[in-house]
Amino acid sequence: MSIANFDLNLLRVFDAMMREQHVTRAAERLFLTQSAVSNALSRLRTAFHDELFVRRPEGMVPTPRALELESPVRAALLDIEQALAPTAFDPATSEWTFRLVANDYFSTVVMPPLITRLRQDAPGVDLRLLPHVDQPRALLDTHRADFAFGSLDPVEARFGSVDLLTEDFLCLMRPDHPLSQGKLTPERFATADHLLVSPSGHGDGVLDRDLARLGLSRRVVLTINQFAAAPAVVAASDLVVTLLRRVAERFAAEAGLITRPAPFKREPMPIRLVWHQRLARHPAHDWFRDTIREVTAAL
Known part of the structure; x- marks a missing residue:
């Protein structure tokens, strides 16, 4: 394929289809009609000698060739966007x-x-x-x-990063929970029934590894994937949830719960x-x- 005979506007359609995997949503993203996107998709298929997107119940699924093209096409569009972008960004007026x-x-x-x-x-x-x-x-x-x-962690060389916050852990529980009184040791912590917040759905967290190093384990009665559900569950049960400090303090204030420092010595977690x-x-x-x-x- 020669770039001299290729309409570069088609790459914007390809990128929108990769992002949306739906013709109508891609058309809305590009402010085009659905028929214009369908026509562009037909031209893309001819140019690349591949279906690129195959209709399935869940949407327009990219083919292996489309997945190969995704990163270089998006990088090329980003390079063009940066070349055309103004040398300064005015937050008051920019969209x-x-x-x-x-x-x-x-x-x-x-x-x-x-x-x-x-x-x-x-x-x-x-x-x-x-x-x-x-x-x-x-x-x-x-x-x-x-x-x-x-x-x-880790942050590989192809990425830039900045540390914004550091966090340690607090245990969140009802004010009348048995662990609210007396010293909270790892052994007492391990005997409680626990709620685990795991966005990925994995069944253990960093504290389970801390416990394992001490020869201890805990029972995780309930695993959820969102922090927001934790306060109501803890307030209505004898479960203990261990959260990052700023989240735990906010939930304690909003839901009438109490916090106790997690009974482990560990370096603060960078965010x-x-x-x-x-x-x-x-x-x-x-x-x-x-x-x-x-x-x-x-x-």
């Missing part, structure tokens, strides 16, 4: 959408002050949160996300903002990184 991979720690702790700041300083900026389920690096690599937020190095000099992204740093510095 921009940032895609951020984050769990509900971000939604609970960072989002309230961040959205207040965005509405004041950058009314044209939108934020789209993507689920944080064991794939932030893949989403950054394929440019489906601009940033990832969390305790991401990071991570991005692909390809975006390291983008003016809009520079502004967003600075804004997140300023917001989290006040927490």
